[in-house]
Amino acid sequence: MKITFYGAAETVTGSMHLLDVNRTRILLDCGLFQGKRQEAFERNRHIPFDAASVDTLILSHAHLDHVGNIPSLVNDGFHGSINCTHATADVAKAILLDSAKIQENDTAFVNKKRAQQGEPPVEPLYTIADAMRSLQQFVGAGYEHTLNLAGGVSLTLRDAGHILGSSISDLAIQADGRRLRFVFSGDLGRPGGRILRAPTLLDGADVLIMESTYGDRTHGPLAASDDELARVVSDTAGRGGKIIIPAFAVGRTQEIVYALHRLANENRIPSLPIYVDSPLALNVTEVFRLHPECFNDEVARFIAEDKHHDAWGFDRLSYTRSVEESKALNDRHEPMVIIAASGMAEAGRIQHHLANNIGDPRATILLV
Structure with missing residues (x-):
């Protein structure tokens, strides 16, 4: 088993982690890097691995820094399923279409300036049509429902309590003659949240990847x-x-x-x-x-x-x-x-x- 962190490491955007196990490639999140326009565009334009080699994508939730680069992944050749809760699939549709509209509008503005300077036009990171095409690969599931993925891996989505539909990815993996429990928390909510249920408490994980955005903060009532x-x-x-x-x-x-x-x-x-x-x-x-x-x-x-x-x-x-x-x-x-x-x-x-x-x-x- 091998885990490679391509984003949301020493930064808070571009969540993207690749799990290689049993000759199967599972991508955890596919978010946009956000920051200075040109630098972020270049990072988002170039998927740092062979997208066509990925078997499945699992989404923790539908914030832009976790789902926003899915159309680029699909454009680069990813044909697998995109697994998430039903609510995340619905929120992601709104997020991706809005993001694509922004990409198109920003590019139109840039190209107007480039035309005035005699420079050739540039293409948007992705278009509304690209976003719509990527939505066809979404597979929604309910909380606590187990999905069988490739490579002897099963996935159960637990409630993360972060935003609507957010989930903890609880993976059961048969590897090297033993059964491993691999948990990816995504972003976590807190007990006593205003709208959503508290995050599901898990124990017994063999491997845990956990976000820590508010790890140093005690929230008030x-x-x-x-x-x-x-x-x-x-x-x-x-x-x-x-x-x-x-x-x-x-x-x-x-x-x-x-x-x-x-x-x-x-x-x-x-x-x-x-x-x-x-x-x-x-x-x-x-x-x-x-x-x-x-x-x-x-x-x-x-x-x-x-x-x-x-x-x-x-x-x-x-x-x-x-x-x-x-x-x-x-x-x-x-x-x-x-x-x-x-x-x-x-x-x-x-x-x-x-x-x-x-x-x-x-x-x-x-x-x-």
């Missing part, structure tokens, strides 16, 4: 976060300002909306409009509604008792899809909450909301 959110919204609205929240479209946006819904129901925040300004977040929220099997008991009870039977839909909340709707928010000057991507504020609609509000002493930029 969610109740304290809700109290702080209610205070910030109330204080900012009281002085007539807007609350601008940069948030990732997958996971964090849905957590914030759910928290605001609860606070509104409990009359802990003033009556003000709340906008989710991200087409991707809207698409992913629709996927959330399709997968209640991923929710913890508290969210399930909330949905059952809510008058709308929807954790992500209530009277004060609106989703903006068009650019025109997004820009129109700049012309409104009453207190409101605007949740927009991207979470790191390096791209997306959040940038024009920041530009229009960061100089307003009444406004709050809330980093979550």
